[in-house]
Amino acid sequence: AQTVTQSQPEMSVQEAETVTLSCTYDTSESDYYLFWYKQPPSRQMILVIRQEAYKQQNATENRFSVNFQKAAKSFSLKISDSQLGDAAMYFCAYRSGYGSSNTGKLIFGQGTTLQVKP
C-alpha cells in the first residue's frame, strides 16, 4: 500500500522569505501523480501544484515549485517570496496513475501548518 509522510507538523517563515515543506512517499508503482494542496481556515482544499512521475522536470507554478526526487521518493514544496495569504495547512498527496487497478483516490500526508510572519 502507498503511504505519504510529512514530517514537519508546523513551519514558519518570514514574509518575503523562502520556505520548503518536506514530503516523502512509499510506492512500488511506476506511474503516479503527486500533488500539493493548500487548506486555509476556510477549509477549502486548493490545488497548488501537481507532478507526473514520468516527468523529470520539476513542476512550477508562479512562486511555488517542487523538488521531485523519484529515486529517493521525495517531493518537497518550495514557496518563494512568501506572502501572508500563504498561511495555511499544506497537504502532500499521492495518486496512482490513470489505468491503474486502483481507484485513483488521493492518499494524503498528515499536513504541515505554515505560519507566515509579517
Place this chain on the structure above:
Amino acid sequence: GAGVSQSPSNKVTEKGKDVELRCDPISGHTALYWYRQSLGQGLEFLIYFQGNSAPDKSGLPSDRFSAERTGGSVSTLTIQRTQQEDSAVYLCASSSPSSGNTIYFGEGSWLTVV
C-alpha cells in the same frame, strides 16, 4: 457547475439522529470521492464513485455510513444514528480524465454531533 458544491455548509445534530450530506460535482466529472477530516487531522478516504457505481467503499467506517449517486451527478452521504465521533468536516471531490485526473474539492460540510 463551476466548482464542487456541498450542502449544508454546517450541520449540528443530536446524537442518534440521521443526517444527509449532499455533493454536486463539477459538471461532466465522472469520478466522485468522499473524504472525512477530523479536527486538525489529515483526510480520511471514505468512498469512491465512478458514474453511479461505487467500486471502492473501503473507507466507510461502519454500516451506519452509506452513500449513493444518481444520474452520474449528485451524491448523498448518509450517516445513521450519529455518534459524537462522527463530528468532522466531510469533503467531496470530483475528477475526470478531461481535467487531467486532477481531483477538485468542495468546501466541505462541517458536522457537529451534540
